Amino acid sequence: MSPYLAYEDKGPETPSASLVSVPSPVPLVLVHGHPFDRTMWSPQTEAFSAARRVVAPDLRGYGASPVVPGITLLSDFARDIEALLDDLKVETCVLAGLSMGGQIVMECYDRFPGRIRGLVLADTFPAAETAEGKQARGAMADRLLREGMRGYADEVLEKMVAPYADAEVKAHVHRMMTAAPPEGAAAALRGRAERPDYRDLLTRVTVPALVVVGADDAYTPVSDAQAMHAALPDSTLCVIDGAAHMPNLERPEEFNEALGAFLARVDG
Structure with missing residues (x-):
């Protein structure tokens, strides 16, 4: 059974009766x-909820x-998100x-492609873990349980965001990391x-x-990112200068410009 997720659900006010026929973003x-x-x-x-519904869960x-201690597979996270979409009636x-x-x-996308109109893949990669990577993740999980997150x-702070990132951004990222429950982080x-x-899956994606x-x-x-862009049948690649692993926080204006253009295309 999926846990109840905390989430933020923001959007514009309900349109008036005269505007109900206008398609919603x-x-x-x-x-x-x-x-x-x-x-x-x-x-x-903040940027996109003025014009469309935006849902952001805590995993x-x-x-x-x-x-949920132990091990949390990516399929567990995906089931949670699917259940949340059901609860919130996001078709x-x-x-x-x-x-x-x-x-x-x-x-x-592998589990419920019919509900997804577009994919945004930021600072990620599709390959399975290597044997060395599995050992490293297991060792880190043990360490977090033993020592905590601090x-x-x-x-890793100055790999998550660039060393030259804004001090407030650094503080926000550090605060999120230290607040994460070690049991949850280790399970993930x-x-x-x-x-x-997921590399073969990307070649079969039918949405932008x-x-x-x-x-x-x-x-x-x-x-x-270039390899994913090449694998996806219909994709746009955006490389954001002056950012490391979290360009949505480090360079929000540039990130939002790219995301806004993509959303406008999907809406259209």
Whole structure:
């Protein structure tokens, strides 16, 4: 059974009766990465909820959602999102994810493609984990359970965002990481180590896609984004200068410009 997810659900006021016949913009659903929460999407929620419904959940084990210890597979996250869409009566949407969130978005497309009108894959990659990567994720999960999140957060902050990022952005990212429950973060690391390979799936995507990456991303470099762009039948690639792994926070104006143009295309 899926846990009840905490979420933000924002949108414009209900249109007047005379405007009901006007087609509504496609809802936007935002899936955060590890080890963050829904507030990582604050610049996008604020920018796009004036004109369309925007839903941003806290994934299980993160933010205000319940912690489920052990192992959380990407399929578990995808089932949670599908259940949330059912609860909120979101029939179709543009589904956007960053990093682990992008991999969850790929899993969602594999599970319920008919509900997805467009994909946004930001600073992510589709390949399965390597043997070395599985060991590293398992060791990190053990460490987080043993030590908590602070040391890890201190170490990776300037890879999550660029060293030259705005101080407020750095503080926000560090705050999200240190607030993440170690049990939830560890469960996600163990599940992510077991993820399938989504590269073939990308070649079969039948909806438009937007691939975004920070030019200075060390975790998922531009070459990963270029490979996804090449694999997807109908995609746009946007490389954002002056950003690392979280361009939606580091360069929100540039990120929102690319996302806005993509949403307008899907609406059209």
